Amino acid sequence: EDKVVQSPLSLVVHEGDTVTLNCSYEVTNFRSLLWYKQEKKAPTFLFMLTSSGIEKKSGRLSSILDKKELFSILNITATQTGDSAIYLCAVGNYGQNFVFGPGTRLSVLP
Amino acid sequence: NAGVTQTPKFQVLKTGQSMTLQCAQDMNHEYMSWYRQDPGMGLRLIHYSVGAGITDQGEVPNGYNVSRSTTEDFPLRLLSAAPSQTSVYFCASSISGHNEQFFGPGTRLTVL
Numbered sequence: 305e306d307k308v309v310q311s312p313l314s315l316v317v318h319e320g321d322t323v324t325l326n327c328s329y330e331v332t333n334f335r336s337l338l339w340y341k342q343e344k345k346a347p348t349f350l351f352m353l354t355s356s357g358i359e360k361k362s363g364r365l366s367s368i369l370d371k372k373e374l375f376s377i378l379n380i381t382a383t384q385t386g387d388s389a390i391y392l393c394a395v396g397n398y399g400q401n402f403v404f405g406p407g408t409r410l411s412v413l414p
Numbered sequence: 415n416a417g418v419t420q421t422p423k424f425q426v427l428k429t430g431q432s433m434t435l436q437c438a439q440d441m442n443h444e445y446m447s448w449y450r451q452d453p454g455m456g457l458r459l460i461h462y463s464v465g466a467g468i469t470d471q472g473e474v475p476n477g478y479n480v481s482r483s484t485t486e487d488f489p490l491r492l493l494s495a496a497p498s499q500t501s502v503y504f505c506a507s508s509i510s511g512h513n514e515q516f517f518g519p520g521t522r523l524t525v526l
Contacts, residue, residue, distance in 0.1 A: 308456075310456075313454075335512055336512060338514055345519050345520055346418075346504060346517035346518060346519050346520055347457070347504075347517050348517070349514040349515070349516070352513075352514055392456060392457065394457075396511070396512060399511075400445065400462070400464055400510070400511025400512065401447070401459055401462055401472060401511060402459065402515070403459075403473075404449075404456040404457040404458070405456050406454055406455055406456040407456050
């Protein structure tokens with residue numbers, strides 16, 4: 305059975321801190337790994353990773369995939385209160401569907 | 415572009431009632447899907463569709479039906495609501511089943 309695990313499940317930091325969120329997976333016929341940010345409503349897309357070792361960056365956020373060790377990390381530097389959200393990891397397979405992890409709830413305090 | 419729209423935003427049902435959650439997208443996406451989100455469990459796939467006339471089951475399909483008669487619409491039907499179906503339901507669409515998905519705003523359903 306396909307499985308996606310995220311850690312930690314919950315994290316509280318102060319503004320300016322750097323955080324690392326983890327996602328590990330066991331998925332048959334892996335194709336891609338995606339990160340989403342979910343604030344109060346719908347998840348919004350952050351990154352899609354398909355190749356090992358290539359870092360994707362967007363401002364203070366970055367992510368990298370290790371297909372050999374079956375994990376990905378999402379880094380957020382110089383955190384701000386607006387980064388408070390649930391961060392979801394999803395893994396796609398060649399069967400055209402995605403398995404989501406439980407999410408990491410990040411709270412950034414001023 | 416409205417993106418992905420869902421109606422209603424909130425719904426309360428009694429056990430045994432049936433209803434349809436509506437989902438529409440105006441991006442001409444072939445792939446559409448329905449998820450439910452429960453506390454601590456992330457998003458779980460209910461049903462998905464790779465194009466008009468084609469649907470398939472996801473991880474938790476029992477108690478739900480879907481159809482895809484047009485590219486734009488992908489309604490989710492609850493046949494006989496049960497308290498275990500209390501959840502937040504998200505519809506999503508993407509160009510294909512291998513691309514990032516765009517999510518609707520969600521429907522919060524409570525079954526008493």
